[in-house]
Amino acid sequence: MDRNIEKFDICIVGASLAGNYLCYLLSNTNLKIAVIEEHKEIGLPLQCAGIVSQKLVKIINLPKEIVLNRVKVAKIVAPKGKFIKLSGVEEPYIIDRIALDRLFHEMVKNKKNIHYFLGEKFKTVEYIKESGEKLLVIETSKRVLKVKMLIGCDGPLSSVAKSFGITNKILYAIQIRISGKFDEDEAAMYFNPRWKELFGWIVPEGNGVVRVGMACSQNLTKNFQYFIKQLELDFEKKIEQQGGLIPYGMMNKLAFNNVLLLGDSACQVKTTTGGGIIMLLTAANYAANCIQKCFINGNFSRGIIKKYYETPCISTIGKELKIHYLIRTFLEKFSNNDYETIFQIIKTSKINNLITIYGDMDFPKAIIFKLLKNPLVFPFLIKFTLKYPNIFIKLLKILIK
Ligand SMILES: Cc1cc2nc3c(=O)[nH]c(=O)nc-3n(C[C@H](O)[C@H](O)[C@H](O)COP(=O)(O)OP(=O)(O)OC[C@H]3O[C@@H](n4cnc5c(N)ncnc54)[C@H](O)[C@@H]3O)c2cc1C
Incomplete structure (x- = not known):
């Protein structure tokens, strides 16, 4: 039985931004890492409007091809059409999100200690004891793994989080790419009590194409039709349509024995905008440091993961995410x-x-x-x-x- 079990130090579930970036941060440690991703291609399906603050370049080395556009103005529109325009020092990037997800995968995929298993689904996890050590046995749709640490980077509906009793509340999102005469310097947010949990957005991708989307908890199709009508757009002329889920609420518990949660699985998302990229990249750096500390000390308890991952996350992004949630409550x-x-x-x-x-x-x-x-x-x-x-x-x- 044991011969069929593949041994790794770490299993990361989810090869989107959180999983790939964390894997990249750990790739020079010689830890043997398995990354399990249910989709066959990294970056697909796309579920992102791709608007990210300039902090992105402070966290990662951003290749210029990934930046498609910059916006200088945020237009905020009230339900009856009154609007304000805000501009500041911040000039957010409009990014090619698929390329960003692939960037870190490309950098690590040929390393000896990194093993990507694409088209494979995480199913269950259970603790076992071996020579006095607590380990995890993970079952995927294609294999059984034995690891010291499991990292849940598997998004809003995280099965890893569910295995530890955590379920995210979610918003449903829709987005189309469409050509239109919009200001290429301006991103717009349309507020309305009909879609009160977020807003409708227009994000200019450049070259005359905009990403028009919306997220809310109910009546998404009806609300989006109303929004498209409000913008006087012809839905049939869309270039592409995407869907997606956005976790909604405050940041979850992040640390468990031998396990941590990162990104959307941990609800590290701003409830004011639905944006998660800066938060998850920040958290991934704490996670990488914590994982290395666990292996150096041979200690994978919730206590050490809390100390080196959950606590730094709470005192940095956690506090800010709480303020986002307060604003959203209003x-x-x-x-x-x-x-x-x-x-x-x-x-x-x-x-x-x-x-x-x-x-x-x-x-x-x-x-x-x-x-x-x-x-x-x-x-x-x-x-x-x-x-x-x-x-x-x-x-x-x-x-x-
Ligand atoms: C429509 C939309 C627009 C958005 N716009 C922005 C924006 O403009 N700016 C911003 O900062 N953020 C935005 N976000 C949020 C941002 O996209 C997320 O915060 C980010 O993608 C989270 O990355 P992640 O790696 O944690 O999770 P995800 O990107 O959700 O990736 C999870 C990965 O896990 C895989 N997976 C899930 N379950 C399993 C399983 N059981 N086994 C194996 N693999 C599994 C999935 O296939 C997926 O690849 C948007 C989200 C949506 C839906």
């Missing part, structure tokens, strides 16, 4: 009139200036504290919170958690 209750009022407040030049200087699409803590001190914003928020006693309780719970 936005979900906004009526059409609330949008009108807040837009009016933001339109005053002082707040525009604040956002220009302190606005950060990934780490909103600085701008939120500045805004809370603003004599126009604070009274609006107090009045708004008092209008909804439930939201007040929810906010307290988030803050205490």
